[in-house]
Amino acid sequence: MEIGISTFVETTPDVHTGEVISHAQRLREVVEEIVLADRVGLDVYGVGEHHRKDYAASSPAIVLAAAAPQTSRIRLTSAVTVLSSADPVRVFQDFATLDGISEGRAEIMAGRGSFIESFPLFGYDLDHYNELFDEKLELLLKIRASEKVTWQGGHRPAIDNLGVYPRPVQDPLPVWIGSGGNQESVVRAGLLGLPLVLAIIGGSPVQFAPLVQLYKKAAAHAGHDASKLPVASHSHGFIAETTELAADKFFPSTQAVMNVLGRERGWGRYDRSSFDSARSFDGALYVGDPETVARKIVHLRKNVGITRFLLHVPVGTMPHDEVMRAIELLGTEVAPRVREEVAAWEAEGEERA
Numbered sequence: 001m002e003i004g005i006s007t008f009v010e011t012t013p014d015v016h017t018g019e020v021i022s023h024a025q026r027l028r029e030v031v032e033e034i035v036l037a038d039r040v041g042l043d044v045y046g047v048g049e050h051h052r053k054d055y056a057a058s059s060p061a062i063v064l065a066a067a068a069p070q071t072s073r074i075r076l077t078s079a080v081t082v083l084s085s086a087d088p089v090r091v092f093q094d095f096a097t098l099d100g101i102s103e104g105r106a107e108i109m110a111g112r113g114s115f116i117e118s119f120p121l122f123g124y125d126l127d128h129y130n131e132l133f134d135e136k137l138e139l140l141l142k143i144r145a146s147e148k149v150t151w152q153g154g155h156r157p158a159i160d161n162l163g164v165y166p167r168p169v170q171d172p173l174p175v176w177i178g179s180g181g182n183q184e185s186v187v188r189a190g191l192l193g194l195p196l197v198l199a200i201i202g203g204s205p206v207q208f209a210p211l212v213q214l215y216k217k218a219a220a221h222a223g224h225d226a227s228k229l230p231v232a233s234h235s236h237g238f239i240a241e242t243t244e245l246a247a248d249k250f251f252p253s254t255q256a257v258m259n260v261l262g263r264e265r266g267w268g269r270y271d272r273s274s275f276d277s278a279r280s281f282d283g284a285l286y287v288g289d290p291e292t293v294a295r296k297i298v299h300l301r302k303n304v305g306i307t308r309f310l311l312h313v314p315v316g317t318m319p320h321d322e323v324m325r326a327i328e329l330l331g332t333e334v335a336p337r338v339r340e341e342v343a344a345w346e347a348e349g350e351e352r353a
Helices: 023-039 060-070 088-101 126-145 183-192 205-221 243-265 272-278 290-304 320-352
Strands: 002-007 044-047 075-078 106-111 148-151 159-163 175-179 196-199 231-239 286-288 308-312
Touching: 002 023, 002 320, 023 044, 023 060, 023 320, 044 060, 044 308, 060 075, 060 088, 088 106, 088 126, 106 126, 126 148, 126 175, 175 183, 183 196, 183 205, 196 205, 205 231, 205 290, 231 243, 231 290, 231 320, 243 272, 243 286, 286 290, 290 308, 290 320, 308 320
Parallel strands: 002 044, 002 308, 044 075, 075 106, 106 175, 175 196, 196 231, 231 286, 231 308
Antiparallel strands: 148 159
């Protein structure tokens, strides 16, 4: 069971002061957070790609590369790379470069992206939203499979037996598919034999179990060993010494972000009752003291089949020292509890079998 962090490197107004930190400061803070995550024994750190004023990381590979020489074990991934509006050649080159700098710890998490700012920025038509992703994923996987590439599609100039460099340390370079819970994307990942990441940010996480089963069924149908394919979740949360303290610290910035996005997307107002409901044992928020969060992660492993858990923190802008403390608690107190209980549970299963 792998435990890690994901972030969107947000620079939203501080809910208490109204102050907005610079993109540069937040980027430097994230590098510090990655270094700490490695030091406290976390397995993976993911940085999401966005192209708007309130997010600082338009190039996850560069942020991760800044942390790579200061870390030794933690895996470094995008979360996600908006592949539909990117050039797969450049994506591969960027992450192969990161893989070299980190000595084989880079990963790509490819997705369509829930934000659309990158499409007009790079000259793509949203009417081609689905076919862009399909075509570019095909090219990315072709580059991954072969040093010399011959390829032709409808949204990028053809490639005729050209080499793509540098080549990564890992062969193959890991490519995960990020999904918000769409059945089509889950089936595609299974048929391709690619690891799956589910964004579990609402409702009851247990409701995602049928999607994991569908993914495994599609993988087996295509001849892949479904038992060896990892499944990850990306879920919002925060950890503090007590559950009450964690909730009180995490709610204000979460509410601010959810209501900004709600106005953009037509959601209802997000209030404390919505927040408290979501942080219940069956809810999608992983907010609490280390024991509370660990129990919820183990529950997710046992009932959904998740083998990698990414705690998305912060949501919005929170004090850097509070985020660092949450990362420390995740690595030193939550992760050991989860690993121990999952290992015992799996050993019992093997004995029964």
